[in-house]
Amino acid sequence: MDFGKVKNEEDAVSRRLAAHQQPRGGARKSDTAIWLGRVRAGRRAVQLTGCTFALLALMAVPAGAAAVTETALPTANSGPKGIAAGPDGALWFTENVANQIGRITTAGAVSETAVPTGNSAPLKIVAGSDGALWFTEYGGDKIGRITTAGAVTETTIPTANSGPDGIVAGPDGALWFTESQADQIGRITTAGAVTEFAIPTASSNPVAIVAGPDGALWFTEVDGNKIGRITTAGAVTETALPTAGSQPNQIAAGLDGALWFTERSGNKIGRITTAGALTETAVPTAGSVPFGIAAGPDGALWFTEENVHMIGRITTAGAVTEAVLPTPSSNPQGIAAGSDGALWFTENSASKIGRITTAGAPAPQPGSPGSQPGRPSGPVPPRGPAGLVGKRVSSLLPDLTCVNRRRFSFPVRQARASNGNVLSATVYVGQKKVKTVRGTNIQRVAITKLPPGKFTVKVVTVTSKNLQITSTRTYRACRKGQRSELKRKRKRKRR
Numbered sequence: 001m002d003f004g005k006v007k008n009e010e011d012a013v014s015r016r017l018a019a020h021q022q023p024r025g026g027a028r029k030s031d032t033a034i035w036l037g038r039v040r041a042g043r044r045a046v047q048l049t050g051c052t053f054a055l056l057a058l059m060a061v062p063a064g065a066a067a068v069t070e071t072a073l074p075t076a077n078s079g080p081k082g083i084a085a086g087p088d089g090a091l092w093f094t095e096n097v098a099n100q101i102g103r104i105t106t107a108g109a110v111s112e113t114a115v116p117t118g119n120s121a122p123l124k125i126v127a128g129s130d131g132a133l134w135f136t137e138y139g140g141d142k143i144g145r146i147t148t149a150g151a152v153t154e155t156t157i158p159t160a161n162s163g164p165d166g167i168v169a170g171p172d173g174a175l176w177f178t179e180s181q182a183d184q185i186g187r188i189t190t191a192g193a194v195t196e197f198a199i200p201t202a203s204s205n206p207v208a209i210v211a212g213p214d215g216a217l218w219f220t221e222v223d224g225n226k227i228g229r230i231t232t233a234g235a236v237t238e239t240a241l242p243t244a245g246s247q248p249n250q251i252a253a254g255l256d257g258a259l260w261f262t263e264r265s266g267n268k269i270g271r272i273t274t275a276g277a278l279t280e281t282a283v284p285t286a287g288s289v290p291f292g293i294a295a296g297p298d299g300a301l302w303f304t305e306e307n308v309h310m311i312g313r314i315t316t317a318g319a320v321t322e323a324v325l326p327t328p329s330s331n332p333q334g335i336a337a338g339s340d341g342a343l344w345f346t347e348n349s350a351s352k353i354g355r356i357t358t359a360g361a362p363a364p365q366p367g368s369p370g371s372q373p374g375r376p377s378g379p380v381p382p383r384g385p386a387g388l389v390g391k392r393v394s395s396l397l398p399d400l401t402c403v404n405r406r407r408f409s410f411p412v413r414q415a416r417a418s419n420g421n422v423l424s425a426t427v428y429v430g431q432k433k434v435k436t437v438r439g440t441n442i443q444r445v446a447i448t449k450l451p452p453g454k455f456t457v458k459v460v461t462v463t464s465k466n467l468q469i470t471s472t473r474t475y476r477a478c479r480k481g482q483r484s485e486l487k488r489k490r491k492r493k494r495r
Helices: 005-017 050-060 484-494
Strands: 068-072 081-085 091-095 100-104 108-116 122-127 132-136 141-145 152-156 164-169 177-178 182-190 194-198 204-212 215-223 226-230 236-240 248-253 259-263 268-274 278-282 288-293 301-305 311-314 319-324 330-338 342-349 352-356 408-411 422-430 431-439 444-448 456-463 469-475
Touching: 005 268, 005 330, 081 342, 081 352, 091 122, 100 122, 122 164, 164 215, 177 204, 177 236, 182 204, 204 248, 215 248, 226 248, 259 288, 268 288, 301 330, 311 330, 422 444, 431 444
Parallel strands: 081 122, 081 330, 164 204, 248 288, 288 330
Antiparallel strands: 068 352, 081 091, 091 100, 100 108, 122 132, 132 141, 141 152, 164 177, 177 182, 182 194, 204 215, 215 226, 226 236, 248 259, 259 268, 268 278, 288 301, 301 311, 311 319, 330 342, 342 352, 408 444, 422 431, 422 456, 456 469
16 A cells, blocks of 8 residues: 555544554554554554554555455364465365365355374465365475365375475476475476475575476575576576575566565565566565465465565565455465455464455556556566467457357367466456356367357456466357358368
């Protein structure tokens, strides 16, 4: 949010509630007041009494801005950590303390499944190319797999005490993971074959890993203070960060073609291009300890602020806003984009799953290159040979080609290897949403009862590489008997 906009409100509340001046380095807590993050205007901070919780929430999140909801988990003190969108449209998460894998629908229904290995301490989770969810077992030195039906299998990692942490689906169809205690990157096929690759820097403590737009895997080195890159062939390169001791933690692929990561000790959000160019942006709230990060459908990066129970948002231009969570000291950690267009996150200390909408995020101007869903404003960079990310592909089929109004099946044009498997496809005919299809590798979509004459079909897909892609094509419905005549013409031409 723009803290300058709340200066007048802050001054008024300060006078009425007799708020006290606080040191710049952090907020002071008294016995009679509740601090929810830091609401600042200039260098001042406002102390609000517990009865003004709702007023603080309104100040921290302006009218029309992101709305937060929370769902308590059935198991108390379960310690939810990682979270990821599943191919079934639900969100799947790890319960580190309870030794469980949780699932929450976008309607808020929660179910839990125990991990067979006791005290395995499941950490991160991701959707695999096989339609299952894969997770790391930090305490069990295993990689787990759970189907959407709840069946769990486990594979032991060759290196003992490896401390598996982050995990991601790779462009080669395998799962790639970090071994934080062994300074290695691991790879496991969907059949369960494991290989390991050493990181050049000793005691680097690799934690998070993500698939990059260049076909490589990118990872953070918390103690090495570097960002690493490994090809699917196992070649590793590293880039040192400008801020010493910044402790890079989680990492995500942005829709601008760069990699974005959190710096826990540096209190910054970092960005690295595939060419290795680095930039850093300070988080407004001091000592916030940024943790998880994910690309949102609005084109921005959303991140958790572990120490101040906030959710932050940074645009690709570097503008940062923050929203205060309803539960104090909730310790938000993992975050992921859901199939409903919201961001979902874990609240580790509160044993809750949170949801924050992207409503109120600055919208690009209509007609600008960034005005499509899932894209920032500004020039649209190409990604991969398909060049489809962020583009609107619009064309009219030539030679009076027409389609059957009763049933029309068409290929999903974004189903390219460079973009990952298509997990969901939402189809609009004109301005009307007609259907959403979900799966593990969608190739075609069929629609029925099409309008007469010309009509436009827009397809919005979400891929296994966390990309949201929009394409548009104009078709013409066949007149009675026209399709048969066209078929006869094609046969005559082939002769």
